[in-house]
Amino acid sequence: MFSYTTRQSLILRVNQDALTVTPRPSDTLLYTLRQELGLTGAKPGCENGDCGACTVIFDNLPLKSCLMLTAEAVGHEITTVEGFHHTALQDAFMDHWAFQCGYCTSGFLTTAHALLTRHPDADRQTMVEWLRSNLCRCTGYQEIGDAVWSVLQAGQT
């Protein structure tokens, strides 16, 4: 049991590495990823679960990391956008100009990656429903959808 003032060493599995962190009990997973581990791909947007900018992959499902305490992530597999290396999805975002300021991009990439992993045969409506969990302030939804759809159609991640 944690007190609210005591830091404790924990091991997180992030991008296939076991990493030691010493969060405060109240630190969110988003905070620890960014401030302790320097993984700044997941972005603080609303920090209350609405925008999806903080999305990471958590045991193959997209998770808004602003809503989870770091301690709750122990024993789970976390993938951040830094864990992607030249995927077809990243190439598709480039090819379709699927970002403007880019603030939402890592969240869309992680959500879409989870979709491609879990539902590689998803139809367009399913894709749209999954992407609804993420907001783009630059309103580039058409391009983002086209990018993800192109990878679904090509059958590759």
Ligand code: FES
């Ligand atoms: S920052 Fe987590 S959902 Fe907006």
Ligand code: FES
């Ligand atoms: S590209 Fe700017 S918020 Fe989406």
